[in-house]
Amino acid sequence: MGATLREVAERAGVSVRTVSNVVNDFAQVAPDTRARVQRVLDELGYQPNAVARTLRRGRSGLIALVLPELDVPYFAELTRAVIEQAAAAGYTVVVDQTDGDPVRERELVMRGSRAAMFDGLIFNPLALGDADLRDRPSSTPVVLLGERVIQGGLDHIMIDNVGAARLATEHLVDLGRRRIAAIGDQSDESRRTGRLRTQGYMTALRSAGHEIVPELIRPTEFFHRSDGAAAMSELLALPEPPDAVFCYNDLLALGALRTILSRGLRVPEDIALVGFDDIEDGRYSTPSLTTIRPDKTQIATHAVQLLLNRLDGDQSPPTEIPADYDLVIRESTAS
Amino acid sequence: MGATLREVAERAGVSVRTVSNVVNDFAQVAPDTRARVQRVLDELGYQPNAVARTLRRGRSGLIALVLPELDVPYFAELTRAVIEQAAAAGYTVVVDQTDGDPVRERELVMRGSRAAMFDGLIFNPLALGDADLRDRPSSTPVVLLGERVIQGGLDHIMIDNVGAARLATEHLVDLGRRRIAAIGDQSDESRRTGRLRTQGYMTALRSAGHEIVPELIRPTEFFHRSDGAAAMSELLALPEPPDAVFCYNDLLALGALRTILSRGLRVPEDIALVGFDDIEDGRYSTPSLTTIRPDKTQIATHAVQLLLNRLDGDQSPPTEIPADYDLVIRESTAS
DNA sequence: TATGATCCTTGCAACGTTGCAAACAGTGTT
DNA sequence: AACACTGTTTGCAACGTTGCAAGGATCATA
Numbered sequence: 045m046g047a048t049l050r051e052v053a054e055r056a057g058v059s060v061r062t063v064s065n066v067v068n069d070f071a072q073v074a075p076d077t078r079a080r081v082q083r084v085l086d087e088l089g090y091q092p093n094a095v096a097r098t099l100r101r102g103r104s105g106l107i108a109l110v111l112p113e114l115d116v117p118y119f120a121e122l123t124r125a126v127i128e129q130a131a132a133a134g135y136t137v138v139v140d141q142t143d144g145d146p147v148r149e150r151e152l153v154m155r156g157s158r159a160a161m162f163d164g165l166i167f168n169p170l171a172l173g174d175a176d177l178r179d180r181p182s183s184t185p186v187v188l189l190g191e192r193v194i195q196g197g198l199d200h201i202m203i204d205n206v207g208a209a210r211l212a213t214e215h216l217v218d219l220g221r222r223r224i225a226a227i228g229d230q231s232d233e234s235r236r237t238g239r240l241r242t243q244g245y246m247t248a249l250r251s252a253g254h255e256i257v258p259e260l261i262r263p264t265e266f267f268h269r270s271d272g273a274a275a276m277s278e279l280l281a282l283p284e285p286p287d288a289v290f291c292y293n294d295l296l297a298l299g300a301l302r303t304i305l306s307r308g309l310r311v312p313e314d315i316a317l318v319g320f321d322d323i324e325d326g327r328y329s330t331p332s333l334t335t336i337r338p339d340k341t342q343i344a345t346h347a348v349q350l351l352l353n354r355l356d357g358d359q360s361p362p363t364e365i366p367a368d369y370d371l372v373i374r375e376s377t378a379s
Numbered sequence: 380m381g382a383t384l385r386e387v388a389e390r391a392g393v394s395v396r397t398v399s400n401v402v403n404d405f406a407q408v409a410p411d412t413r414a415r416v417q418r419v420l421d422e423l424g425y426q427p428n429a430v431a432r433t434l435r436r437g438r439s440g441l442i443a444l445v446l447p448e449l450d451v452p453y454f455a456e457l458t459r460a461v462i463e464q465a466a467a468a469g470y471t472v473v474v475d476q477t478d479g480d481p482v483r484e485r486e487l488v489m490r491g492s493r494a495a496m497f498d499g500l501i502f503n504p505l506a507l508g509d510a511d512l513r514d515r516p517s518s519t520p521v522v523l524l525g526e527r528v529i530q531g532g533l534d535h536i537m538i539d540n541v542g543a544a545r546l547a548t549e550h551l552v553d554l555g556r557r558r559i560a561a562i563g564d565q566s567d568e569s570r571r572t573g574r575l576r577t578q579g580y581m582t583a584l585r586s587a588g589h590e591i592v593p594e595l596i597r598p599t600e601f602f603h604r605s606d607g608a609a610a611m612s613e614l615l616a617l618p619e620p621p622d623a624v625f626c627y628n629d630l631l632a633l634g635a636l637r638t639i640l641s642r643g644l645r646v647p648e649d650i651a652l653v654g655f656d657d658i659e660d661g662r663y664s665t666p667s668l669t670t671i672r673p674d675k676t677q678i679a680t681h682a683v684q685l686l687l688n689r690l691d692g693d694q695s696p697p698t699e700i701p702a703d704y705d706l707v708i709r710e711s712t713a714s
Numbered sequence: 715t716a717t718g719a720t721c722c723t724t725g726c727a728a729c730g731t732t733g734c735a736a737a738c739a740g741t742g743t744t
Numbered sequence: 745a746a747c748a749c750t751g752t753t754t755g756c757a758a759c760g761t762t763g764c765a766a767g768g769a770t771c772a773t774a
Contacts, residue, residue, distance in 0.1 A: 046517060048760060059724050064762060072722050091517055094496050095434045096760035099729050104430070106496065114474070115455035115659070123449050127476050136487075138443070138473030141462050152471075161429050161441065161496065182381060182426055269663045298663055305665040324450070325660050328604045328633055330640040383730060394754050399732060407752050431730035434759050 047088035056084040067092060098161075107135050107351060108162040110152050112144045112170040116267070116295065117323035118340075119168070122189075125344030126166060133352055138162070144170030154180055164351040169193060173234060185354035187347045191236040199350045200364045201343055205237065208336045208369050209244025212290050212318045215334070215371055217252045219316055221288035224249065225260040227275040227300060228267060228292025238263070241292045241320070260286055267292060272299025280307060287315055288377075294319035294326040297333055301376070317376040331375030339368040382423035391419040402427060433496075442470050442686060443497040445487050447479045447505040451602070451630065452658035453675075454503070457524075460679030461501060468687055473497070479505030489515055499686040504528060508569060520689035522682045526571040534685045535699045536678055540572065543671045543704045544579025547625050547653045550669070550706055552587045554651055556623035559584065560595040562610045562635060563602060563627025573598070576627045576655070595621055602627060607634025615642060622650055623712075629654035629661045632668055636711070652711040666710030674703040 049067075053060040058081060065073050066081040067090070073081075084090075098104040109126050111119045123139055130137045142148040149172045153165060168189040169177070178197060180186070188200040216224045226245045230238030242261060249256055262278060264271035272291055276299065279286055291297035297319030304315055311317055311331050319326055319335040326333030346365050384402075388395045393416060400408050401416040402425070408416075419425075433439040444461050446454045462472045477483040484507045488500060503524040504512070512531040515521070523535040551559045561580045565573030577596060584591055597613060599606035607626055611634065614621055626632035632654030639650055646652055646666050654661055654670040661668030681700050 049762095050760080060760090061724055061762085062722090065723085068762080070762095072720095074722060077722080093434075093760050095430055095439070096729090097762080098496075099428075099430045099434050099731090099759090100761045100763085102729075104496065108473070114449060114458050115452065117450065117452070117455075120450035120452075120455050124476065131483075136475065138475055139449070140471065140473055141459065148466075161433075161439065269659060273663070298660075302663045302665055302667075324604060325633075328608070328637045329664065330637055332637075384732095385730080395730090396732085396754055397752085400753085403732080405732095407750095409752060412752080428730050431759090432732080434729090434761090435731045435733090437759075 046091045046093075048093070049090075052081065052084050052088055052090055055088070056081045104161060104163055105135055106162045107137055107164045107166065107348075108152070109137050109139045110142060110149070110165060110167045111139065112142055112168060114139065114141045117325060118293065118321040121323060122340050122344060125340050126348060129344045129348040133348065135163070135348075135352075142170065146171035150176070153177075153186065154182065163355055166347045166351060171234070185351055187350045187354075189343065189347060191240055192234070194236075197362055199354070199362045201346050201350070201367055202364070203338050203343075203367045203369050205240035206244040206247065208320070208338075209241035209290070209292075210248040211244075211369075211371050212320065212336050213245045213248035214252070215373070215377065216288040216290060216316055216318060217248060217254065219288065219312075219377060221286075221316055222254075223257070223260065223284060223286040224254070224288045224290065225262065225279050225286035226290050226292070227262045227264060227272055227279075227296050229261050229263040230265075231263055237267075238292055241290075245290055264296065267296055269295045269299035269302070272296030272301075273303045274299075276300035276303035280304070280309075285315075288317070289315060290318045292320055294321045294323045294333055294335055297335070297376070298325060298329060301329060301331075301333075312375070312377050319376075322372060327374070334374045334377040335372055336369055337372045343367045381426045381428075383428070384425075387416065387419050387423055387425050390423070391416045439496060439498055440470055441497045442472055442499045442501065442683075443487070444472050444474045445477060445484070445500060445502045446474065447477055447503060449474065449476045452660060453628065453656040456658060457675050457679060460675050461683060464679045464683040468683065470498070470683075470687075477505065481506035485511070488512075488521065489517065498690055501682045501686060506569070520686055522686045522689075524678065524682060526575055527569070529571075532697055534689070534697045536681050536685070536702055537699070538673050538678075538702045538704050540575035541579040541582065543655070543673075544576035544625070544627075545583040546579075546704075546706050547655065547671050548580045548583035549587070550708070550712065551623040551625060551651055551653060552583060552589065554623065554647075554712060556621075556651055557589075558592070558595065558619060558621040558623070559589070560597065560614050560621035560624045561627070562597045562599060562607055562614075562624055562631050564596050564598040565600075566598055572602075573627055580625055599631065602631055604630045604634035604637070607631030608638045609634075611635035611638035615639070615644075620650075623652070624650060625653045627655055629656045629658045629668055629670055632670070632711075633660060633664060636664060636666075636668075647710070647712050654711075657707060662709070664711075669709045669712040670707055671704055672707045678702045 049060045049063045053063045063081055066078050107130055114120055127137045140152055153167050164185045166187045169192045174193050174195050186198050188198050191202055228238050229242045246256055262275040264275055289300055291300055297317050304311055319333045322335045322337035326335055384395045384398045388398045398416055401413050442465055449455055458474055465472045475487055488502050499520045501522050504527045509528050509531050521533050523533050526537055563573050564577045581591055597610040599610050624635055626635055632652050639646055654668045657670045657672035661670055
């Protein structure tokens with residue numbers, strides 16, 4: 045352990061309180077007293093005990109970002125944005141990865157035991173749903189990200205998935221593609237992202253007068269490269285393979301791309317590809333990836349701002365803030 | 380705030396201490412007392428205050444992983460491994476990103492103020508060097524990762540960069556390549572990774588009787604895709620471009636790959652590529668990437684184990700533990 | 715010399731928890 | 745009736761910090 049206020053105080057021949065005043069630059073401390081105390085502080089290498097300070101002040105200066113997977117680039121890139129925003133406000137962000145494990149999510153978000161170390165939480169749930177979050181015992185403010193929860197009674201930031209998926213699909217329609225597949229549908233009720241994007245995909249097809257072919261909508265368990273590669277293999281094995289694919293995120297698209305190219309097919313000539321997320325990998329793949337770009341900076345800014353407002357005592361009812369997105373056209377659909 | 384022990388105690392008509400005994404499952408509590416207290420605990424939704432508990436117990440159950448960049452896949456993947464190892468031991472890992480900013484590194488690692496919230500630190504420095512770390516005031520145990528520090532007097536886990544780089548280069552020599560370039564050298568004294576890998580590269584060339592051509596060794600500021608792409612452009616602009624490139628990490632290689640393919644050249648036929656880190660992107664690129672695979676699980680296991688030993692009071696002198704690596708041959712060098 | 719006024723310093727209590735050791739009640743033994 | 749014993753409960757203090765309000769010293773003014 046480092047030196048405590050008391051040790052410094054004894055050594056400097058002043059009261060604990062005075063040392064505290066020096067450390068915190070509080071009012072009126074006589075110049076020579078300050079100097080003497082400062083000398084001892086330096087000598088002993090005093091560092092305030094953050095835990096005691098937090099207990100006393102009721103603030104730790106830490107906010108937690110709880111995410112399913114850090115090695116999914118979208119989350120890693122989002123994390124960077126959140127850290128930047130929080131740092132600007134004097135907060136330190138710590139990140140925790142849950143892998144979508146309900147036990148871990150609960151541990152971190154629901155039980156005050158761990159959560160209480162932090163002044164606030166930004167949480168992208170995968171397992172916990174509306175019902176779980178509704179009766180959260182802890183009163184640490186939370187801002188939600190993602191599509192998992194709809195009516196949690198908490199602040200929430202999300203993009204219009206249906207609209208974005210529709211935009212992506214329409215782009216493929218506009219290219220004149222006839223058999224447009226989708227990769228990433230999810231039957232599981234708890235995974236709303238896939239369902240919403242399928243909804244947008246179908247809306248786009250319908251309003252373009254295309255028929256909806258169930259076998260072209262491929263579900264995947266996760267949104268990883270391997271899932272995309274596997275789903276693409278299935279699509280290529282169909283009697284009539286697709287001439288375009290909308291993948292529900294860039295990792296799926298990169299996996300699909302790998303499969304397509306390894307069969308000697310060309311992108312976009314034989315099959316056009318659209319992804320979702322605009323991760324850096326997609327900008328450097330060959331061909332580079334057309335994708336939906338959610339405004340990650342905006343998401344981060346809103347999340348942090350919303351949280352800080354709550355920390356400042358904002359009691360207004362929970363809001364749901366939509367984040368912007370746009371379509372970035374790159375080589376995987378540009379001929 | 381949630382309920383406190385005192386509130387529960389008053390409501391249940393017992394002492395604070397007894398409630399604490401129930402909560403912690405301590406010795407002898409009469410069954411009916413326990414039941415009564417438990418009922419009140421549930422009613423009030425009591426959650427222990429983690430900060431107070433930490434102050435009293437001297438343990439938070441949290442360890443911090445401090446890394447330069449989370450959106451560099453190598454670090455994201457390493458993070459996963461660390462979290463898994465720590466979870467197995469009952470610890471929660473929180474991650475912080477420094478961007479290699481010396482101010483932030485210092486804040487997190489040196490000043491107890493923030494660091495003291497955690498029982499221990501696993502730290503991959505980018506800015507702070509031996510000198511900085513030597514007089515760390517805080518006594519929170521630290522385990523270092525990476526090549527930045529050599530003689531910090533702290534536990535340290537690293538791989539043999541010279542050996543690994545030599546292995547990668549020798550592989551290219553064995554393929555019969557004559558003009559083997561390197562991307563990622565770093566002149567800055569503080570970035571040792573690049574220097575060590577250049578050393579290994581040169582050793583391999585020398586012992587194969589190859590001449591060392593300075594213009595084939597390209598420095599980069601960072602290890603990102605864009606740096607690799609830019610460096611590759613320079614190499615291709617040489618009168619005699621290389622027929623093989625050893626990139627000091629996979630991101631550089633992916634950037635270089637993008638440049639090569641966009642010029643209509645083929646990999647590996649025209650230029651063979653080797654990377655370093657074995658990130659997932661490299662397994663799904665086309666062609667997939669030959670690379671040096673550091674044993675990330677082993678690094679994580681050792682780091683966590685070393686740290687936990689220190690937390691258990693292990694006072695033995697700091698050790699330096701080497702981690703394993705091997706060469707994974709994929710399409711970017713296989714013909 | 716008393717009286718404020720100003721400037722500096724301090725003691726006490728509290729944040730919520732747990733270690734320690736003592737206290738208490740009840741039972742059985744002598 | 746006194747004693748030891750077991751099982752259960754409790755008060756006190758402490759972890760290191762800071763808010764509050766009071767205390768002390770110094771000086772100038774009346």
